[in-house]
Amino acid sequence: MTTLLEVQGVSKRFGGIVANEAISLSVPEGGIIGLIGPNGSGKTTLFNAIVGYYPIDAGSIRFEEREITRLRVPQIARLGLLRTFQQTRIYGLMDCVQNMLISTPHSHQGLWHMLAHCPREDRDKAEALLEFAGLYSKRHLLAGDLSFGQQKLLEFAMALMNEPKLLLLDEPTAGINPTLINGIIERLQRVNERLGITLLVIEHNMSVIMNLAQELHCLSRGRLLASGTPEQIRTDQRVIDAYLGVQ
Amino acid sequence: MNRAPVYEYLLITGIGVAALLIPWLLPNFITQFTFLWVMVVFALTWDLLGGQMGYNSFGNVLFFGIGAYACAVVQRDSGLDYFTALALGLLCAALLSTAVSALLGAGVLGMRGHYFAICTLGLGVAAGEIAGGWEYLGAGSGMVTPQYPGGIGERDLFYYFLSLTITGTGFFTLRRLYQGRFGLAINAIRDDEDKAEAMGLHTTRYKTVAWCVAAFFLALTGGAVGNLIGFIDPRDVAFSGATFGVWMILMAILGGKGTIWGPVLGAAVFHLTQELFWNFLFGWQRVALGALIVLIVVFFPQGILGWVRETWPQRFGQHVDTDRQGGEETR
Known part of the structure; x- marks a missing residue:
């Protein structure tokens, strides 16, 4: 599989607060990739950095092997890299x-x-x-x-x-009636298979993301903590510690 | 977008026929009706940005004034006969005003909300001060437009139909724009500009075109009004923010922002009450007008049409959820 999105060493600070620190990850074409992490770990900041909403302090972002780090939000959207919002915007x-x-x-x-x-x-x-x-x-x-x-x-x-070619979804099941969540998962899979849209999904609901994604990236305190298959992430001691608050 | 209902065509035809007959039915009021058409253009062009796009401009009178001066200068300096000079003047006015709006728009339309409002307010005031100090434009004593070559009655009739033509063209242009993708795009910008950008809309381009359209029709009106009044004062006619500039906003809000008929209705109601106040409350007309403004804002914040629409949404082709299931999805 070819790489659709390549994030390399992306850092973003707000004053003294480090929201993203040297994060590198890649999204293969046609995949469903999950992004997890405790609250405040920098997931949405990374989304905002990728779509051009926040100018990043260091690093580079490449989409279809094209440098998009300095492009503005609408320009990136027109290339086929789209995001949805955590607080829905219609x-x-x-x-x-x-x-x-x-x-x-x-x-x-x-x-x-x-x-x-x-x-x-x-x-x-x-x-x-x-x-x-x-x-x-x-x-x-x-x-x-x-x-x-x-x-x-x-x-x-x-x-x-x-x-879009790549769709970034910020918590697609948050605030949704639990009985409808299965419908959403099924729709995301159909979109991925039939329309060939690559998905990068932020999700807090572990059963959803473990079923959906082929590969997961876990952020904690602005750093990339672990990457791997859902099975690897589930058993990774660092991830468990991050979620349970072990220092 | 939605196909226009039959009664809208009937309404347009009715107003059109009445407009053509008014000079003969109500010959004593022809100047008042000429100004009514001018007011309709004011309200419609303000609503294009303020209502449909969510950009409250306090400086649209700038384009009106540019139009008035540009037309008058061409009439004064071209040396052509009256009607050719007027036609050329109106054309130059429209082109200059559109060009200015395009140039300003690139910078000013990048601001949002209050910042945009204050900035446009400044533009209008500054333009009045510049015109008031510029010898080429007659400075503080203003400009006198050329004498009409014919009788008073003929002159009134000519400017009545000129204003009517400008208003009609403006109305149908805007109506057509609102029915297509352009209308959807500026409505989207009004509802959530960040979302529109995130979806890849060419927001700057849409905003600039909207302002250019408003400037185009305001400039034509400015050219006509300058000749109608016969005298262009920099602060009281051309760039009169306190009268025309404020009225534009009032009329659009009174009738109902964000609709095509709201500003038309608002202009008619406003113009009528204003004339009545002048006739029956002379000396207190400004006070009465001020009181009316307060009443409008307190009791009809959505405007007349907005209020009607909220009360009977179905009449406006809007659908209301009758079987709301508390957020359940129905398949």
Whole structure:
């Protein structure tokens, strides 16, 4: 498998606080990779660094062998590297279909494209993806009126509409009704297999991430603590200590 | 986006027919109606940024003033006959204003929220001061636009239809833009600009185009109003932040931000009440206007149309969840 995303020696400090310290990891094309770690270990900071939201202090980030360290957020998104937010972000005063229609890929858009109507195919695709996310019956509701779990599904569908190559998911099952979590796992796997979208997932729910990911990276206090298969991580004494708070 | 309902076409036709007949039905009020169309452009162009895109501009009057001066300068210096000079003047006004908005937009539109509002406020005030000190533009004593070659009645009729044309073109341009991807994009920027950027939207490009469209129509209106009033004062006509500049915002908010009909309705209601205040409360008209503003903000923070929409959402093609299952997903 070729490497899709290559993170090398990335460091990020906020004043005196070290959020990420020389983190290196790689994401192979077509894989599902998990990122775990106790609260405050720097997982979301790493996501923000990868998508260009935080300028990093040291290190380099390469996507499809292209240096993206200095690119801005929308430029990186247009390359096909997308993230979802831990606190869901949707366009609250627009309905679900409109949320989907404006999430089409923006890489080849010229001025004329901006002023045009949305083509029929976009609308069909939006409805198909909303059905996939289980939101078809809610498609004409304002996104801001949906429940938190539904907004999370909508944000996921919007990300798929954008046809990313790599999707970074920040806690996809947090705040979701436990009975629906299996549905989410199944959808993530289908997206990975059928659409060929590589996934990098932050997740606190261990049973979810152990079932989903082929490879895990564990962060603690801003450092990469351990990497390996779910089985290796599960039995790694350093990981257990980090979670249980042993110094 | 959503297909327009039949009554919207009926409404447009009705207003269009009435607008064409007004000069003959209500000949005494023709100037008031000319200004009504001007007010509609003010409200619509302000709402393009303030309502649809979530960028509250306090300096849109800048483009109006640039338009008024540019048109008047071309009319004064071109040496052409009245109508050719006016046409050329309006064209130059629109192009100059659009160019200025594109240049300013690259910097100013990078700011958000209050910072953008304060910055645009500064731009409008500064423009008035510059115009008031610039000899080429008549400095503090302003500019007088050329005499219309014809009778007063003909002049009124000409400027009535000129304003109507500008307003109509502006209305349909915006309506068309809001129905397509452009409308979705600026709404997305309003709802969550960080998310829009994270999804790869060309946010800067969309924002700049929106401001350019507003500037284009404001400049045309500025050119027309300068000639209609016959005199361009730098601070009281062209860059009059305290009147036109504030009214734009009021009318859009009164009618309902973020809709196409809200600003139209707001402009009509505002213009009517303002004329009534001038007629029946003379001397107190500004006080009455101030009181009205307070009442609007307290009782109709969403504007007239916003209030109607909240009360009867289904009438506006909006769907309401009738079988809400407390966050359950329905398959």
